[in-house]
Amino acid sequence: MEKPEKLIVDGKRLDGRAPDELRPLKIEAGVLKRADGSAYVELGANKVLAAVYGPREMHPRHEQQPDIAVLRCRYAMAPFSVEERKRPGPDRRSVEISKVTREAIEPVLFLELYPRSVIDVFIEVLQADAGTRTAGINAAAVALADAGVPMRDLVSAVAVGKVDGTIVLDLTKEEDQWGTTDMPVAIVPRKKMITLLQMDGHFTGAEFKQALDLAFNACERIYEAQRQALRERYAIKQGG
């Protein structure tokens, strides 16, 4: 695809969204039968599946922690998830995303309840359109709750960035590619605690504050969608 002349025309983005508008979000809990817990998230053209196993006995044994459980995350992209075939298997990028995802989720888990155990989180990106790590974190949080793992709170994540000099929410692939800045943010909504913050590009101090505010507001909306997904799966249906 060629770089378009302008990414924002008359205050509207390429896909017709306003700068502070999220892409359509769909979250479903408990979609996989064999996993202990699972969730499926669609954010625009992103399609992400998360599966949780455990807490269970940790192998290899020498990686067990005598006092707490270990959280293992694996973020992986399907070969067909992007335009050019992605060579399957871990690479520099996915190893890094796995690590930051683990660190984004870890603070909400009661790892001390399961010494010498492991909680495995697998995040599979089926279709990518920028912002897959944040979609993956959103899916993983719902999957962990679906697995019945005790949690302090859910984790919500979204990306913000700067495109054509405007602060925008939830970038698409084109905006990510030709924009100036991309900043994924994950928060624990109740405590307003930031658990992931990365930035590619640059913001001025004022822009950063504005972008972070935008991300916090969007995370509130995502949090509500996550809770709704759990409610739909587990609340007792009235008159049903």
Add this chain to the structure above:
Amino acid sequence: MVEVRTGDFVVPGDFLATTEEFVPGEGAYEEGGKIYASSTGVVLVDARMKRISVFSRVLGPPTLKRDDVVVGRVDEVRDQSANVYIGVLRGREDRELPLPNLGMIHISQTHTGYVKDLAKQFKPGDIVRARVLNARREPVQLTTAGDELGVIVAACSRCRALLEREGTKLRCPNCGNVEFRKLANDYRQGVL
């Protein structure tokens, strides 16, 4: 703030009450003087005990408690006890057990009657069905006293072929070796 009542549906992180009013029960935790839900389910308010808890609608990780029936593998047989690696909890076969998953059957708990030689009751590699006596100890205390408890699959200790039942004895179809076990009444019927 809206008061939470019994029957309300909550997800992890939802505010339940303050610590002045209640103590957190199951599925709830305290942080900074406030009580929040830690699991997805329905709130239970015990006004008499001043306890607020969440009855989980999600089947969480299985936990062992007294009188649960488990299926495991005998790892080691000693003079006084046999060590068992617990595989699954009956009723929750879909999910692996979190630790501790090691059990122990004391010689006095293997049979309803007197047992002189534990090596005639279990051998390493046997698959046993046992009932939990005490899940707070580590290893978990188990018993196989009872008709429906005991070895459900056993292999010949000479050639590892699966043994076949002949009354109260087990015979190896391969080498003719005769062995003894504390058998469950449905030995090798494919039921956990």
